[in-house]
Amino acid sequence: MSEPTEPLVVSGGTVVAPDGALDRGRVVVEGDRIAAVESADDRTATDDRTAGPGERRRIDAAGRVVLPGLVDLHGDEVERYRFPRSGERVDAATALATADRLALAAGVTTKFDAIAFEDAPEKNRSIEGATELLEAVADGVDLVADHRVHARCEVTDPASVAAVGDLADRPAVDIVSLMAHAPGRGQFEDAEAFASRYADGRGAAADEAARAGRERSGVPEATVRERVAGLAADLGEEDVLVASHDDADPAAVDHAVGHGVDLCEYPVSLAAAERATDRGAATAMGAPNLVRGGSLWGNLDARAAIDAGVVDLLCSDYRPQALLASVFVDTGEPLARRVARVTSEPARVAGLGDRGRLEPGARADLVVVDPDPTPTVTRAVVAGREVYRCGP
Template structure:
């Protein structure tokens, strides 16, 4: 067993308060002590002087699709799956994410590199990998096609979170113009392919749609994982999904949808980039408006992990602990990981030291008590000059 680690002189963010000059002792991969910094160090193991920086739990990201960008960094160009997983792992670590639910789209979209075979390959790699630093898990995002549902059913044992999505013009976050703009401008599809996929998805009848949603619910139930809906656009849509067994509403498109999800006891998840940008890319519900109404439980990275780190430092008029809970404790609780996402005695020691100024930056990461990343120099240490060329 490694010797204890003590972190001193930190702004320690616990679930209900901030200890301005606090310390945390880590032993055996768990948090052993939390409180004000004592006069003397414990004098065993390693001592980390946070020097006034913020100490908070490692971020828990329930929905980040950035792994797909690492897999296909440009249209027509792919890296191998292990490289994609490794790169995503390290990138998320630098953003302070210590538990990552990779949102992998089970969708046949060859014009932008998505395929069911590719999604299945990523799922298999996430299930078997042993070389990453972050706790990597699979969030299977299933489009409502027969092939997508069958593909998810075949890898159900590897799924950690399951969500249903149906991207069609006028259904969810895109009107017809927005749907075409998204696929042509953002995902580089040819216009004829957009027309074909729009027609195919619009042809899905209500009974088949419901049958596939219920089938996915049963897949999730058997796997023992939460079931989420994606882009509910109205209170009625939320009610329909709740009746089908959904417990999590991701990215509600309107305030009415978010309010209804809250009334029904669903967990509402929205994207941190929306908060950082000051609004939705698609003129849908803004996170700030939803926070002001009190109907946002969790923020996720969506497509940009650094935004998840920055989100707690956006002043919403709430205590810092409340803002941090949205990216740590709350998402952990949604997926039943009550051992993490909080600085409390006996919790798993997933911890990050953050310098919030001028841009929130992670300077130290502990995962399960193991020091896996450190960056920067102590503030009183001069920058070392570069060695002469050729040396």
Template sequence: MSSDRIARRNYGGTDTGLRTDHGVTEIRGGTVVTPEGSIEDGCILLQEGRIREVGTTIGSDAATVIDATDRIVMPGIVDLHGDDIEHHLFPRSGAHVDERLALSSADRANVATGVTTKFHAISFEDAVEENRTLDLARELTRTIQETDGFLGNNRVHARCELGCKSHAAVAEFLTDNVVDLVSLVNHVPGSGQFDDVEEFQRRYVGDRDLSSEAVEQLAERRSTMSAHVVNDRIERIVEKAHANGIPIASHDDETPAEVYRAAECGATICEYPLTMAAARRAKELGLCTVMGAPNLVRGGSLWDNLEAREAAREGVVDVLCSDYHPPSLLAAPFVETGEPLHERVARVTKNPADVVGFLRRGRLEGGARADVLVVDPDPVPTVDHAFVGGREVFRATDQTSSLES
């Protein structure tokens, strides 16, 4: 994966030449979650955008000290799929908010819930009735690329809806060093989550608040697409993604055969497997399985698909994403699954960072990028402090002392 794709855009996203505070910051007294386990009454030093040292008692020259007693110190969250930006763009259906304002509010909302690297799942499709158009997707993608001053690191996850003419627009951005992840989506009646036309209509009328007539028209448009055309579009997207080192995710795979076909196309991520059989096949093939954190936190799928807790018990879920609700992503590591805390934390930090090649993120260890959270776990997980690239960008409590003379 090209280094210039990782080191670019605003300070939140630059792994080299970070805009940081030059002094040393010490976070002490909390439970520090590392890739190997948890350090009770641990200590972590941040300097020049990196983690300088992690341990217990560290002789420190820190100018700033944060008391993390009774807190969890963990890496910043890496969210591979969050479409919550749509709620900021359209707080009500048809009420379009300026893209920059929407991104600014989404950025701050995500950082406040611990998301320091955000892959905005932008839907490339023409579905005006869903407040989704190719022009809006293009504009939002360019806004993410061009805007500086975000608190967190904002990235583009291009959701390529194969049932409409989105592939050309997605292919354009794949060659422009803008997209960091692409997923192949085919929301059509009779496949994936939608067993038949009636199920498609029920979900869209209820979930998207669309009229029956609008949903019927949408179903008809998508149902008339031939398999040959869909496959041709997949080949074009895959070719562009591979040429530019961009990881590919399949979406809503239901059967082992669908997972196998996705892997054959070059997908390395199985996003939202609908069944245990699909998730197991993904594991066998070495794909990274991604499921929604709300599924885990709520105790089940909104649409009666595979439960994340069951997938965790079977060892077939590697990553959790926010899907539509970022606070669930912060809550997810604190849901008891019978696994140690560092493994649960890895699902929202190290594992997602690794699968997209961001190998210095999502871990508390020397030399790693200093994206760090101080989390109060009770009564519900909340962020006290958030650091992005060594810079404190969010504070909800005053547990900081200055040792400067």
């Protein structure tokens, strides 16, 4: 990890600025901020050719693409690093450090770790374990990227509702998503689908999931909506971004947005996504959905939602590498728009106005990407420090 004691110049590559891509562009970093973004034809006093030896740090980005550091509002892979195999549990700090390094390799410099606050043995989840992960994020020991907490609340579970309600004033918690995973709701069309998908088809775990499905199905719709309204109001008072999750019914979107939800993540139907957009809420889809070319379970196709103009941002969901790969999926849009969907737009929605853009004054988070044959991060800079290097 290099210290930002001298200016850093990243030059020679395609620099993706907010207004478009600059061929053979250059980014100049001073301290933890971007000082200049220039095209090949716009040389100023910051020209690195005039600097003497040792006066500047340099990264040669020739043949590569320079992007703002990616901002991921929902990535839950840290839970899998905590339990690499059933029965093996890694301590929270180690799991988070693993997630941190792999996030940088995937181009993510601001990470909202999605942590489920629910007691669900079939998913290796517990409120106690979630709290340990939250504390590890808050401590920030041995972390390089900027980590924050995206707390996931299962509103059919009173214990989850109570636990998340107590998190409202925790500084590390920036996002809370409200979800009702139950048979007949959202992506789970029936009890069989819930048991199979929620436990990933694992024998005994599937039996536990089936039991959970029966319990959750018994929670009345009125109770679910009452809990959503109460949590959204309480969390909103603490400036926590509140998201709804897996909405299929436009009426559910109306209810959520009407009570303070500002982000609709992973809508199951186009009608739900369109309603969120009409109501002024941001809409997030999964990057794996776009990269794969469709939903894993036959839900709303991310490309179709983009074509309909109802996707503001993408999240890595469960596959960090997909966020970077999504930038290079040709959606018929300019490169700068595709980049914005994983940088400036999630930063804006999360209230982080200091990052996600390559422009003077912005926080100096950026990545250098070799686009062929597979988009690969070769350099990563966080707050002006070069923190990751792969290859020559």
